[in-house]
Amino acid sequence: MTDTGLTRAAAAADEKAERDWFEIAVAAALPAAIALLALFFYVKAPVFMTANNWIAISVQVSALMTISIPFAMLLMAGKIDLSVGSTLALCGVVAGLSFEPLGITGAVLLTLAVGTGAGLINGVLVSSIGMSPIIVTLGTLTLIRGLAQWLAPNPIFGFPEEFLVIGYERIFGLPVLTWIMLAVIALGAAVMALLPIGPQIVALGVNRRAAFLVGLRVKAIGVGLYAATGFFVAVAALMSISRINSAPAGTLGIGVELSVLTAVLLGGIPFTGGKGSVLRVVLGVWLLGMLSNGLILMNVPTELSLMTTGIVLVVAAGLDVLRARRG
Amino acid sequence: MRLEVKDLRKSYGSVAVLKGVDLQVEAGKVLAFLGANGAGKSTLLNCISGAQDADKGDILAGGASLRDATPRQVQNLGVAIIYQHFQVFEGLTVAENIFLGHEIKRGGRVDRRAQNGKARELLARLGVSGINPRAELGTLGVGERKVVEIARALRLKPRFLILDEPTASLSDKEAKALHAVIRQAVAKDGIGVIYVTHFLDEIHKVADQVTILRDGRILWTRPVEEVTIADMTDAISPDALLKGIERPGFTPSGPAVLKMDGLSTGFVGPVSAELRAGEVLGIYGLMGAGRTELLECLSGAAPKSSGRIELDGQDVSFAAPREALSQGVALVASDRKEQSLFASFAAVENLLVPHFGRSPMPRLLRDFRREGREFERAARRLNIQPPNPRLQGQRFSGGNAQKIMVGRWLVEGTGLKLLLLDEPTQGVDIGARHELYEALADVKRKGTAVAVASSDATEICLLADKVLVLGRGRQVALIDNPQDEEMLIELAHRAEHSAQQDPAAAEPEAKEMELTQ
Ligand SMILES: Nc1ncnc2c1ncn2[C@@H]1O[C@H](COP(=O)(O)OP(=O)(O)OP(=O)(O)O)[C@@H](O)[C@H]1O
Ligand SMILES: [Mg+2]
Numbered sequence: 001m002t003d004t005g006l007t008r009a010a011a012a013a014d015e016k017a018e019r020d021w022f023e024i025a026v027a028a029a030l031p032a033a034i035a036l037l038a039l040f041f042y043v044k045a046p047v048f049m050t051a052n053n054w055i056a057i058s059v060q061v062s063a064l065m066t067i068s069i070p071f072a073m074l075l076m077a078g079k080i081d082l083s084v085g086s087t088l089a090l091c092g093v094v095a096g097l098s099f100e101p102l103g104i105t106g107a108v109l110l111t112l113a114v115g116t117g118a119g120l121i122n123g124v125l126v127s128s129i130g131m132s133p134i135i136v137t138l139g140t141l142t143l144i145r146g147l148a149q150w151l152a153p154n155p156i157f158g159f160p161e162e163f164l165v166i167g168y169e170r171i172f173g174l175p176v177l178t179w180i181m182l183a184v185i186a187l188g189a190a191v192m193a194l195l196p197i198g199p200q201i202v203a204l205g206v207n208r209r210a211a212f213l214v215g216l217r218v219k220a221i222g223v224g225l226y227a228a229t230g231f232f233v234a235v236a237a238l239m240s241i242s243r244i245n246s247a248p249a250g251t252l253g254i255g256v257e258l259s260v261l262t263a264v265l266l267g268g269i270p271f272t273g274g275k276g277s278v279l280r281v282v283l284g285v286w287l288l289g290m291l292s293n294g295l296i297l298m299n300v301p302t303e304l305s306l307m308t309t310g311i312v313l314v315v316a317a318g319l320d321v322l323r324a325r326r327g
Numbered sequence: 328m329r330l331e332v333k334d335l336r337k338s339y340g341s342v343a344v345l346k347g348v349d350l351q352v353e354a355g356k357v358l359a360f361l362g363a364n365g366a367g368k369s370t371l372l373n374c375i376s377g378a379q380d381a382d383k384g385d386i387l388a389g390g391a392s393l394r395d396a397t398p399r400q401v402q403n404l405g406v407a408i409i410y411q412h413f414q415v416f417e418g419l420t421v422a423e424n425i426f427l428g429h430e431i432k433r434g435g436r437v438d439r440r441a442q443n444g445k446a447r448e449l450l451a452r453l454g455v456s457g458i459n460p461r462a463e464l465g466t467l468g469v470g471e472r473k474v475v476e477i478a479r480a481l482r483l484k485p486r487f488l489i490l491d492e493p494t495a496s497l498s499d500k501e502a503k504a505l506h507a508v509i510r511q512a513v514a515k516d517g518i519g520v521i522y523v524t525h526f527l528d529e530i531h532k533v534a535d536q537v538t539i540l541r542d543g544r545i546l547w548t549r550p551v552e553e554v555t556i557a558d559m560t561d562a563i564s565p566d567a568l569l570k571g572i573e574r575p576g577f578t579p580s581g582p583a584v585l586k587m588d589g590l591s592t593g594f595v596g597p598v599s600a601e602l603r604a605g606e607v608l609g610i611y612g613l614m615g616a617g618r619t620e621l622l623e624c625l626s627g628a629a630p631k632s633s634g635r636i637e638l639d640g641q642d643v644s645f646a647a648p649r650e651a652l653s654q655g656v657a658l659v660a661s662d663r664k665e666q667s668l669f670a671s672f673a674a675v676e677n678l679l680v681p682h683f684g685r686s687p688m689p690r691l692l693r694d695f696r697r698e699g700r701e702f703e704r705a706a707r708r709l710n711i712q713p714p715n716p717r718l719q720g721q722r723f724s725g726g727n728a729q730k731i732m733v734g735r736w737l738v739e740g741t742g743l744k745l746l747l748l749d750e751p752t753q754g755v756d757i758g759a760r761h762e763l764y765e766a767l768a769d770v771k772r773k774g775t776a777v778a779v780a781s782s783d784a785t786e787i788c789l790l791a792d793k794v795l796v797l798g799r800g801r802q803v804a805l806i807d808n809p810q811d812e813e814m815l816i817e818l819a820h821r822a823e824h825s826a827q828q829d830p831a832a833a834e835p836e837a838k839e840m841e842l843t844q
Contacts, residue, residue, distance in 0.1 A: 200684070209665060211669075213667070
């Protein structure tokens with residue numbers, strides 16, 4: 001009796017240990033990947049592991065991060081916005097064109113309004129009217145890019161000095177761009193973790209019908225998320241053009257939707273939404289940023305670095321399947 | 328030929344659910360497999376069907392091991408299962424669902440005509456003539472979907488058939504038809520059946536043997552003639568004293584909270600009835616009578632087509648459940664998985680999801696301690712097992728998940744005026760059902776009006792102060808103080824019958840056909 005009792009208890013303990021181990025392993029995969037990668041780059045190019053380089057990475061990913069956080073929340077709610085890259089270009093162009101007539105404050109406000117407006121349009125079409133998110137935002141991706149190019153057939157450059165400080169100034173030792181990024185992260189994390197709207201957003205992605213039936217503001221939340229995404233795309237646009245001091249309508253923000261999607265999926269948010277954590281998305285973005293930074297330091301050609309990014313994404317997806325299997 | 332389970336063990340993490348289960352089902356016998364919510368019935372059946380892997384032990388069907396077999400292999404070995412949760416495809420037609428993966432072909436192409444005809448026969452055998460094989464499944468109610476699943480399972484002519492709470496959402500007519508189908512398949516084709524249910528009064532009608540699962544082990548197995556309902560109740564949940572519930576002695580008073588006046592929605596109506604504070608309106612009818620549609624209309628989930636709804640004397644017309652909620656009207660939908668449960672949400676979030684950011688929960692910042700307390704209270708009151716606030720909704724057993732769904736609207740201080748419940752006790756075990764009834768009596772005492780739709784006439788008589796009987800969408804009767812469940816059943820049947828003679832609603836009389844070819 002005692003014997004089997006003991007064996008059974010031991011077996012149960014074993015199983016618990018095994019399962020916990022597995023769960024910890026999955027949860028730790030992303031941070032571990034980042035640590036290993038950092039170590040690898042450090043060995044290959046010691047300059048990688050300097051404070052200055054990490055600050056440089058943070059500046060490089062700041063715009064991507066600023067878009068990825070609201071984008072991730074949108075994806076958690078089961079929606080998607082493929083037009084972020086084009087909206088980024090449009091916002092950059094609008095800002096570039098309006099500095100002269102409106103002054104810096106006016107231009108910034110107009111840009112934020114344009115970004116939010118683009119998001120609102122997506123939101124109304126998708127959430128209020130109920131059209132397919134992929135189709136609608138694929139449409140606006142092309143439309144908005146066309147609009148940007150029509151507004152500014154030639155690259156705009158030479159912005160007011162007072163604006164450009166955003167791109168290079170430091171406060172308390174960190175670049176302004178890094179501070180903005182940190183603020184967006186803190187905001188996103190706080191909204192999801194502390195506010196009542198957090199679980200409501202995820203609820204939309206888990207079971208939209210049930211969310212509707214228990215009385216959640218299904219449409220309003222959807223529209224709000226699209227508008228917020230548009231707003232932060234505008235912020236990211238201002239960040240980007242202040243750094244490069246130009247706004248080329250044809251190339252600004254090209255492919256950003258794919259980088260954002262990659263980062264967010266790396267951060268563990270399933271394509272179908274319904275779960276996810278803002279802080280893991282931060283890690284996803286960071287991994288991408290580190291990867292491109294490190295590969296450049298190692299003088300790896302761009303094509304190869306692109307391929308690496310692809311491989312990383314597929315590996316991450318594989319990990320997700322493994323996790324789903326284990327239930 | 329027998330289906331044998333030998334020393335089966337299964338744990339989730341550190342929680343052992345099955346601790347060595349032995350079970351035999353003989354060909355030609357029906358085994359009623361009973362146990363409390365969370366006892367591990369579905370877990371065992373999932374191990375048999377290949378949906379889950381056991382940790383230890385073996386499963387044999389006619390000598391062949393099913394251990395490590397995939398669901399498809401298990402099916403091919405002649406073991407068919409109908410899960411507790413629906414496994415149907417909404418975008419496909421009824422016939423396509425029934426023949427999915429085993430289509431009838433002619434010249435390499437799917438013979439839709441033959442499929443539709445055959446589907447109609449199979450459904451007729453199940454006593455259901457109202458389901459059109461060409462209808463898209465998404466347009467069917469819960470009960471009708473269950474019938475489609477059963478037809479699909481029988482279509483494969485299995486040697487063993489496993490049914491996990493098949494009657495949870497069926498009304499008595501469909502349940503009877505199902506019993507007949509099972510008895511016939513057992514008698515004629517000698518199939519063996521495992522039958523899980525929480526309706527103890529159907530055991531003597533359908534089963535040959537009764538097995539009780541408790542605490543992960545088999546408590547006993549006996550021939551059905553030797554057990555009484557009291558024996559079973561006692562074995563399933565020993566704490567649930569058979570205290571015979573009484574309708575709470577509370578006299579509803581005051582003006583009507585809800586008044587339906589010639590209300591129509593979709594094919595349902597016109598319906599006229601009144602409901603006062605603290606009063607319970609039972610809504611009874613057979614499958615497809617329009618119970619769910621009526622509740623959906625009252626909750627703002629479906630529009631009304633004519634007539635009036637008055638709430639506290641005010642004419643209302645809700646465009647969405649959100650509007651209804653802001654006026655104190657809430658619904659617990661009947662299709663838990665599709666319409667109610669947030670599968671990946673923790674239990675505490677599932678419980679409180681309608682209340683985040685509105686009273687009584689804090690408006691601005693979440694209060695996690697408060698949330699924990701609310702869950703604890705609900706768990707204690709409804710005996711939610713396990714009482715773990717962090718466990719995901721999908722990891723609860725069916726009955727326990729259902730308790731969480733109803734528990735949402737038992738949270739204090741939501742200011743509900745009218746609570747709409749669609750099959751609130753589906754899948755809930757005999758002990759916990761009593762706890763739910765008591766909780767509802769409390770709701771009533773606090774002055775909330777309740778409308779409860781149920782396919783269980785006994786439950787209706789137990790809960791309701793008045794009953795609205797529906798038949799094919801029409802109001803058949805409005806009875807005060809129902810006592811006689813036989814009368815309700817009779818009324819519902821008659822309504823169905825007379826509607827069938829109505830030429831508009833008539834269906835071509837299905838020919839008597841052999842079920843298994
Ligand atoms: N994936 C899972 N992870 C953790 N626990 C689980 C999981 N699935 C089931 N359980 C637990 O296993 C126990 C048995 O569940 P099961 O669904 O087999 O019960 P049941 O007897 O079918 O109950 P019901 O009558 O309510 O349907 C429950 O306590 C449940 O919470
Ligand atoms: Mg079950």
